[in-house]
Amino acid sequence: MIFATGGVIVGGWNFVWTAYGATWLVLAGYALSLWWRGRKEAR
């Protein structure tokens, strides 16, 4: 839920959590991919 009062945005935590969640997901996913590919190449 988001609305603006007097030019100031109020709320919008759903956007904040989406942004942070996507960041954590992408960084963790990429780290896991590197770990997995590293193990594969080591074999």
Add this chain to the structure above:
Amino acid sequence: MPSGYIPGALGLALFVVLVAAAKLAGGKVRDNWEHGIGLYGLGLFLWGQYSGLFVAPREAMMGDVGRILYVHVPAAWISMMAFTWAFAGSFGSLMLQAPQQLPKILGATGAGGALGIAAAVALDGTPRKLAAFFGVLLVLAFLECLVLYLGHRFFGWDADSADHFAESSTETGIVLGLLLLFLGAVFAKPTWGTYWTWDPRLTASAIMVLTFVGVSLLRATVSDPDTRRSWVSVATVIAYINIPITYMAVKWWRTMHQLQSTPNTLDSDMTFWLRVNAWAFLFLAMWFVARGWRIAAARAAAEAPPPLPPAREVAR
């Protein structure tokens, strides 16, 4: 607030210590040193993300939505940084095709850079700007060649290892660049009322990511290793031209995207938490690139043809 540079200075000092330890100790330390910098980055990341969500003050106009700043801006900075590493790796790969020429190139770029800077000091107006531009460019080329020379001499860098570094940096830059575009869209909706607009900064950022995706596709489609290395290096150097354009787009074409924030335009608490998150992204990116560099080198070694038999066996 303490200086936001302290976590970065500590991390960079740790990086130097780890690289030195890897060089001196060899063995397992040499093969795993980057985990130290990765763990440091992870610690900073957890601290920075928690603080960005719950400790940093609300932005004056955007309210809590402004907290997206602490992931969006580091993703932008560090994706450009990773593409800069890719450029440095590709330029290095081209230079290291003839490493014996490096001392001459060092002399030429050093002298040219000094001349350009001296001319910039002596001249005025447009000639001064031109002299400063080319002087700084040559000084940067000199510094890169110096790093390459030292890397070649003390760490055995060659054209292939520089290319593997560029490959890994490009991949990291693309991952962070795609994240940047997504975060930008999520940030734009509550603040601009739309997920996407053809603003020059947004368009240049999208072109930046797509161009490096193209470089990666080129790498995947050329089978001969030497041709691939040369073509991809040239393509990366050309693709990099868009990075300064992307960075400067908000100054050159003023539309929707705001100008770069500075410590003068940002609350000191917000500056601190922004820097903590940026350092976290940087050290995590360093871990990504180091791991990717090892993977690229191992894959190239596995793909290399077996060595030829000794000459005597061939004669028999």
